[in-house]
Amino acid sequence: MQKTVTSPLPPRDEAYNFAYLDEATKRMVRRALLKAVAVPGYQVPFGSREMPLARGWGTGGIQVTAAVIGPDDTLKVIDQGADDTTNAVSIRRFFARVAGVATTEATADATIIQTRHRIPEAPLEAGQILVYQVPQPEPLRKLESSEAETRKMHAWGDYGPMYVRLYEDIARFGHVATTYSYPVLVNGRYVMSPSPIPKFDNPKMHMSAALQLFGAGREKRIYAIPPWTEVKSLDFEDHPFEVQKWDEPCALCDAADSYLDEVITDDLGGRMFVCSDTHYCEGRRDAGHRGRLLGTDAGRALTRNEE
Amino acid sequence: MQSISSRSPLGKGFGDPVLASQRCFRLILAAMSEPGTVQLLGEAVEAPAHVSPAATLVLLTLVDHETPVWLAPGLDAAAPYLRFHCGAPVVDVPSAAAFALVDGSSGELDLGAFNSGDDRYPDRSTTLVVACAAFEGGQGVTLSGPGIQGTRTVSPSGLDGGFWPMVAASNARYPLGVDLILSAGERIMAIPRSTRISVPTEAG
Numbered sequence: 001m002q003k004t005v006t007s008p009l010p011p012r013d014e015a016y017n018f019a020y021l022d023e024a025t026k027r028m029v030r031r032a033l034l035k036a037v038a039v040p041g042y043q044v045p046f047g048s049r050e051m052p053l054a055r056g057w058g059t060g061g062i063q064v065t066a067a068v069i070g071p072d073d074t075l076k077v078i079d080q081g082a083d084d085t086t087n088a089v090s091i092r093r094f095f096a097r098v099a100g101v102a103t104t105e106a107t108a109d110a111t112i113i114q115t116r117h118r119i120p121e122a123p124l125e126a127g128q129i130l131v132y133q134v135p136q137p138e139p140l141r142k143l144e145s146s147e148a149e150t151r152k153m154h155a156w157g158d159y160g161p162m163y164v165r166l167y168e169d170i171a172r173f174g175h176v177a178t179t180y181s182y183p184v185l186v187n188g189r190y191v192m193s194p195s196p197i198p199k200f201d202n203p204k205m206h207m208s209a210a211l212q213l214f215g216a217g218r219e220k221r222i223y224a225i226p227p228w229t230e231v232k233s234l235d236f237e238d239h240p241f242e243v244q245k246w247d248e249p250c251a252l253c254d255a256a257d258s259y260l261d262e263v264i265t266d267d268l269g270g271r272m273f274v275c276s277d278t279h280y281c282e283g284r285r286d287a288g289h290r291g292r293l294l295g296t297d298a299g300r301a302l303t304r305n306e307e
Numbered sequence: 308m309q310s311i312s313s314r315s316p317l318g319k320g321f322g323d324p325v326l327a328s329q330r331c332f333r334l335i336l337a338a339m340s341e342p343g344t345v346q347l348l349g350e351a352v353e354a355p356a357h358v359s360p361a362a363t364l365v366l367l368t369l370v371d372h373e374t375p376v377w378l379a380p381g382l383d384a385a386a387p388y389l390r391f392h393c394g395a396p397v398v399d400v401p402s403a404a405a406f407a408l409v410d411g412s413s414g415e416l417d418l419g420a421f422n423s424g425d426d427r428y429p430d431r432s433t434t435l436v437v438a439c440a441a442f443e444g445g446q447g448v449t450l451s452g453p454g455i456q457g458t459r460t461v462s463p464s465g466l467d468g469g470f471w472p473m474v475a476a477s478n479a480r481y482p483l484g485v486d487l488i489l490s491a492g493e494r495i496m497a498i499p500r501s502t503r504i505s506v507p508t509e510a511g
Contacts, residue, residue: 018325027371030332031405034369035430037339038486038499040453044430068336070329155426187453187501189482207456211340226340226454226501 041186318353440465
């Protein structure tokens with residue numbers, strides 16, 4: 001049975017301006033967004049505001065979403081791929097209350113998708129906007145702590161130290177050991193942090209049909225990738241970029257093409273691998289795909305109320 | 308209508324500043340994200356003299372007390388309108404402007420006079436709202452780059468013969484440069500600095 005995943009229109013809380021932010025703040029964020037789109041991958045400073053939740057919980061993404069969202073939008077929010085975890089649920093509820101927008105768990109139904117650390121498995125379509133919550137926008141920060149210096153490195157395209165870091169991984173481990181926040185080169189010019197998405201998701205950023213916007217609230221930076229933009233994960237000719245692979249498919253929906261989370265099922269070494277993208281996994285189960293542990297106790301613990 | 312406009316020289320701004328500006332912004336964002344696509348800004352607005360409704364809506368959406376505006380000669384009638392509705396300072400020096408309202412048919416237009424940002428802060432550049440006659444019928448130029456799948460050919464009319472070579476030269480300085488929002492009637496098209504422009508060599 002197909003479940004209803006799009007909520008009915010909630011009433012808007014009239015005590016707040018539409019989408020919480022005041023209009024001057026929205027204009028400031030909007031101007032920053034346009035410059036970010038005009039210079040893909042470049043970090044635009046913006047006047048990040050206090051939001052009604054702690055910095056580090058997605059305030060940058062929320063401010064970007066608040067600046068673009070309108071009453072006709074349908075919002076999806078995911079946290080590590082899941083629609084039903086605390087951060088996703090509370091941000092969805094926040095926008096339902098201050099903007100009165102429809103919310104959904106269905107990737108294809110959403111016009112705006114705010115995400116923490118994943119890109120949905122279903123390919124995004126033209127017209128959709130993906131808003132990333134970014135903790136650390138500066139890909140060079142671990143190599144150079146000074147903002148004045150990293151600005152110069154970006155200005156002059158001085159990305160040698162980043163390649164040295166990747167090379168050191170290869171010298172030590174035989175491969176690049178970075179698995180998330182894997183740096184990318186955008187439009188052949190700026191090295192950019194893709195936010196802590198797994199490197200599995202990096203290829204989805206390349207030539208995406210959707211507009212990708214990034215907001216870092218604590219660090220006060222906005223950046224963007226327009227649709228149909230080249231996004232290349234940094235690599236070497238003799239060590240080309242590779243994504244993670246798993247030995248087994250999803251234990252719930254049998255998907256072999258999605259990003260899997262490891263779930264410990266007991267204290268005897270039992271484990272299962274399940275899709276990180278909960279809506280993708282549900283969709284496949286609804287379509288009749290059955291994984292190894294679907295219907296067992298371990299599987300039921302992760303499949304909410306469905307049978 | 309004549310009597311109303313003579314009593315109140317300033318036209319109306321947004322009817323619904325919150326939602327109308329949001330709708331306009333989304334269309335401007337779509338235009339900037341996919342250079343060369345035409346977006347229709349359909350909000351009702353009473354534009355100042357010699358300024359198109361679309362250009363007026365772009366300025367109402369993005370301009371405020373934080374953004375100095377420069378007006379090209381002949382468009383200064385817009386100054387009181389922008390001061391009243393946006394609280395925007397109108398400046399005399401193009402390089403001091405965050406936004407500029409210019410006429411694309413003018414041979415006087417010099418993109419080099421505006422702020423093209425610096426290598427550490429390329430975002431501090433001027434955004435130009437450029438008036439043209441229409442989005443068809445002019446010289447065809449081919450666009451490529453971010454936001455464009457392959458190439459896209461556009462042919463706005465009413466632009467000076469030197470316009471596209473000047474934009475191409477400006478965009479060759481990427482990531483420095485100015486971002487353009489062309490306007491005609493109620494429609495806009497954006498040419499950000501990331502767009503590569505190929506102008507046919509034969510004069511047309």
